Amino acid sequence: MVLQLKEVKKSFTEPDGSPLPILDIPWFELGPGEQMVLVGPSGCGKTTLLHVIAGISRPDSGHVKVNGWDITLMSEAEVDRFRAETIGYVFQTFNLLPGFTALENVMLGMRFGRGRVDRNRAKYLLERVGLGHRLHHKPTALSVGEQQRVSVARALANRPKLILADEPTANVDAGHQQQIVELLRETCQEEKVALLIVTHNMEVARQFSRVDRLEDFNLVLKKPSSGLPPSSDQ
Amino acid sequence: MSLWWIAWRNIQQRSLASTLTAVSMALGVALVAAVLVIHGVIDRSFRRGAQGYDLVIGPKGSPMQLVLNTVYYLGDPVGKIPYEHYMELISHRFQLPDGRVAPPFTKCIPVCMGGSHLGFPLVGTTPEFFELSFMEGEHYEFTRRGGQGRNMEIGNLWEAVVGPVAAKAANLKLGDQFQPRHTRGLDEPEEHHPFTVVGIFAPTGTPNDRAIFVNIEGFWRMHEPGTDATASEGQTAAQSGSSPPVASQTPAPAENRQPQTGSSDSPQKPRSNACSEPSEHQAPQRFISAVLVRLDESDPTLNVALPRLIEDYRIAGVQVFQAVHPSVEVAKLLEGIIGNVQLVLLILAILVVVVAGVGILVSIYNSMNERKRDIAIMRALGASRLTVMMVILLESILLSLGGGAVGVLLSHGLIGILGPLITEHTGVQISALQFQLSELVLIPGLIVLASLVGYLPAVAAYRTDVAKALAASP
Numbered sequence: 001m002v003l004q005l006k007e008v009k010k011s012f013t014e015p016d017g018s019p020l021p022i023l024d025i026p027w028f029e030l031g032p033g034e035q036m037v038l039v040g041p042s043g044c045g046k047t048t049l050l051h052v053i054a055g056i057s058r059p060d061s062g063h064v065k066v067n068g069w070d071i072t073l074m075s076e077a078e079v080d081r082f083r084a085e086t087i088g089y090v091f092q093t094f095n096l097l098p099g100f101t102a103l104e105n106v107m108l109g110m111r112f113g114r115g116r117v118d119r120n121r122a123k124y125l126l127e128r129v130g131l132g133h134r135l136h137h138k139p140t141a142l143s144v145g146e147q148q149r150v151s152v153a154r155a156l157a158n159r160p161k162l163i164l165a166d167e168p169t170a171n172v173d174a175g176h177q178q179q180i181v182e183l184l185r186e187t188c189q190e191e192k193v194a195l196l197i198v199t200h201n202m203e204v205a206r207q208f209s210r211v212d213r214l215e216d217f218n219l220v221l222k223k224p225s226s227g228l229p230p231s232s233d234q
Numbered sequence: 235m236s237l238w239w240i241a242w243r244n245i246q247q248r249s250l251a252s253t254l255t256a257v258s259m260a261l262g263v264a265l266v267a268a269v270l271v272i273h274g275v276i277d278r279s280f281r282r283g284a285q286g287y288d289l290v291i292g293p294k295g296s297p298m299q300l301v302l303n304t305v306y307y308l309g310d311p312v313g314k315i316p317y318e319h320y321m322e323l324i325s326h327r328f329q330l331p332d333g334r335v336a337p338p339f340t341k342c343i344p345v346c347m348g349g350s351h352l353g354f355p356l357v358g359t360t361p362e363f364f365e366l367s368f369m370e371g372e373h374y375e376f377t378r379r380g381g382q383g384r385n386m387e388i389g390n391l392w393e394a395v396v397g398p399v400a401a402k403a404a405n406l407k408l409g410d411q412f413q414p415r416h417t418r419g420l421d422e423p424e425e426h427h428p429f430t431v432v433g434i435f436a437p438t439g440t441p442n443d444r445a446i447f448v449n450i451e452g453f454w455r456m457h458e459p460g461t462d463a464t465a466s467e468g469q470t471a472a473q474s475g476s477s478p479p480v481a482s483q484t485p486a487p488a489e490n491r492q493p494q495t496g497s498s499d500s501p502q503k504p505r506s507n508a509c510s511e512p513s514e515h516q517a518p519q520r521f522i523s524a525v526l527v528r529l530d531e532s533d534p535t536l537n538v539a540l541p542r543l544i545e546d547y548r549i550a551g552v553q554v555f556q557a558v559h560p561s562v563e564v565a566k567l568l569e570g571i572i573g574n575v576q577l578v579l580l581i582l583a584i585l586v587v588v589v590a591g592v593g594i595l596v597s598i599y600n601s602m603n604e605r606k607r608d609i610a611i612m613r614a615l616g617a618s619r620l621t622v623m624m625v626i627l628l629e630s631i632l633l634s635l636g637g638g639a640v641g642v643l644l645s646h647g648l649i650g651i652l653g654p655l656i657t658e659h660t661g662v663q664i665s666a667l668q669f670q671l672s673e674l675v676l677i678p679g680l681i682v683l684a685s686l687v688g689y690l691p692a693v694a695a696y697r698t699d700v701a702k703a704l705a706a707s708p
Contacts, residue, residue: 056614056701056704057700076618104235112612
């Protein structure tokens with residue numbers, strides 16, 4: 001498995017000191033090259049789940065294994081390096097660094113990963129997402145759709161085993177949503193990377209054979225499904 | 235793509251704030267560099283000026299004043315030495331503490347101070363003044379490196395040699411005549427016998443560049459009423475014999491060699507001479523301000539013992555001389571007075587740099603709130619806490635070093651622009667390319683300062699909560 005979660009719990013602290021449960025996931029896994037969508041309403045803990053998987057946040061308890069490595073047992077520095085080398089992250093708001101060109105944004109991921117910057121691969125990825133002519137443009141000079149495509153290229157820069165995409169179409173207009181999803185699916189397929197998308201957009205979810213639902217901080221479907229869950233909430 | 239590059243990109247991203255903080259650093263560093271350069275130039279200039287002579291002998295009084303007036307032409311002479319006292323001194327054989335009789339002075343040149351032309355000091359001396367090296371291995375040049383004409387001749391009363399700075403500022407060229415004032419200052423209405431410029435020596439970087447040198451005999455006689463210049467000029471070869479004695483073990487150049495140019499081996503008395511030896515009724519009373527002495531360098535005992543022996547020497551039962559090592563007095567001056575002033579200036583300039591450093595701190599620290607998201611993105615991409623901390627520190631170092639480099643260039647650029655003006659007014663030669671070794675201290679100094687001021691924002695970057703910063707609205 002590329003991703004395994006076991007008895008993962010995460011809670012935040014309310015202002016009055018009481019715990020606010022965010023995640024309670026007894027079991028979850030994703031196979032190599034597998035592509036799936038996790039749906040759930042806003043505020044149900046989707047982003048927190050991705051943060052826990054990426055090692056950005058630590059769970060209160062439980063284990064998170066990525067590519068066979070339990071990141072809950074790693075030091076923070078080890079997790080940072082592991083994340084850079086193993087996980088690609090596509091953010092809802094793209095999160096490109098504004099001072100860097102499209103090409104540099106892609107190369108940054110490489111710099112923080114293996115430390116070796118492969119300029120040709122960065123160019124290839126940007127050409128692959130259709131931005132070969134926008135290599136040296138800064139994010140402010142790119143359209144929203146182009147920024148998200150740079151974000152996809154950056155996530156693939158270090159040949160990760162797993163791509164986590166957090167609402168990748170949320171800030172993209174309807175015309176580009178389909179393009180982004182197709183781009184993610186195609187590139188992940190080409191690179192043989194597992195893809196986990198979290199979204200509340202059921203149009204996106206319908207395009208995947210595996211769709212799980214996250215509600216009330218729990219994974220409703222704990223086993224691979226074959227199609228859209230019965231209670232769509234779009 | 236190095237961390238330096240990432241830091242540079244971050245600086246570019248905040249170009250206005252970065253430029254302003256770098257400019258403030260540049261101004262601070264420019265001040266420090268200027269103080270260091272000026273300190274170095276003044277120090278070198280003072281020491282250079284004192285290198286030509288082993289001893290300065292003058293009347294009793296302040297040794298510092300004697301050196302300042304004789305070597306740097308600053309202030310008033312300490313007093314006067316009657317010419318016959320000078321003659322007696324140079325003919326005297328001192329008994330050294332080790333029992334030996336002191337050898338004669340290697341060179342011994344009388345100088346008279348107390349006149350000026352257009353504010354440039356007038357020095358009465360002998361041609362041998364220009365036969366001494368003004369510092370080790372460097373001699374006055376009249377035919378190379380910008381020098382013109384020749385040395386004055388001892389028998390020609392009304393010849394003058396002009397320092398290059400004085401010549402330029404006073405617009406004196408070869409063949410020009412000028413009428414000096416016999417006392418310093420421009421408010422003295424009386425003008426005297428004209429002197430003719432026969433030489434302008436090449437720049438030496440010493441205070442002599444700002445002085446005007448005239449034949450000592452002419453100096454004594456220039457205020458005499460009815461002195462006939464033409465009568466004295468050109469008659470020296472035939473009539474000389476009373477030119478002021480100069481103790482010397484080395485022969486003067488052929489064109490200057492005088493029949494009686496003195497060796498101190500034998501007491502010298504001015505011989506009768508129509509040019510320089512006035513008759514009884516018109517003879518001016520001859521005084522000198524000081525004597526510049528060169529000693530035998532291979533005899534350290536001389537250097538140590540002679541000043542004391544000269545000070546103890548009595549004429550008619552009275553101690554009349556003092557003898558000082560100019561380099562010692564200059565060292566006292568530099569360390570005791572100028573050094574302290576420069577230290578205060580340096581401290582002030584360093585404070586300005588520190589304030590500029592605090593400006594960098596404030597600039598970067600204030601930007602941390604808006605940059606939390608960028609830092610979180612870098613962390614999410616795999617940058618460790620130490621990496622983002624380093625990026626912030628490198629930003630601070632780049633701003634400091636960049637501002638510092640601009641500051642050094644600014645400082646040297648200004649020095650280059652103002653150099654000619656400074657040289658004209660002070661005689662101190664200063665150019666944009668005069669770098670001081672001490673300026674190298676700026677590099678580690680700025681790195682340390684930048685690391686200190688960058689530490690606080692770097693720690694803020696280190697502590698950035700990635701999840702929280704990513705969750706915040708962009």
